[in-house]
Amino acid sequence: MSLFYNVAKAGFANGDEDWDTKIYKVTLVSNNYTAAASHNYISAFSGAELSSTSFTGGFNGTMRLTLGSRTVTQNNTDNQGEMDAADSVWSGLSAGTAYALVVFRESGTDAVSPLVAYLSATGLPLVTNGGDVRVSWANSGLFAFTSA
Secondary structure (H helix, E strand, O other), rough: OEEHHHHHHHHHHHHHOOOOOOOOEEEEEEEEEEEEOOOOHHHOOOOOOOOOOOOOOOOOOOOOOOOOOOOEEEEOOOOEEEEEOEEEOOOOOOEEEEEEEEEEEOOOHHHHHEEEEOOOOOOOOEOOOOOOOEOOOOOOOOOOEEOE
């Protein structure tokens, strides 16, 4: 199951969120978090973020990777808008089993940092065993918005 959080839908629609200019991050969560579109802030998955001695969870933690090279593309061939970023890599990760990725904008504290998307992906769940964990985003980006 993957979902786009309602707070992000409203934020991108009203201009509170801006994929091009604000800083967005991604982290890995365990199966202790049950995602719901109605969740607003990172505090919703408190205790479910993967963590280890080399990758700490929590606000400003090293488990949270900044999504670099973010772009927004108008794709007239497929009639969609695409939001993309550079691939994400956790090097030498041994922090338990990853069940999903969560994209968010870290802002102030976890209690006010808005969630963007919960992403289940091919290869998840994944037991991290000290190797590199690479997330290669789809050619159409992390998100592609189409008309109904």
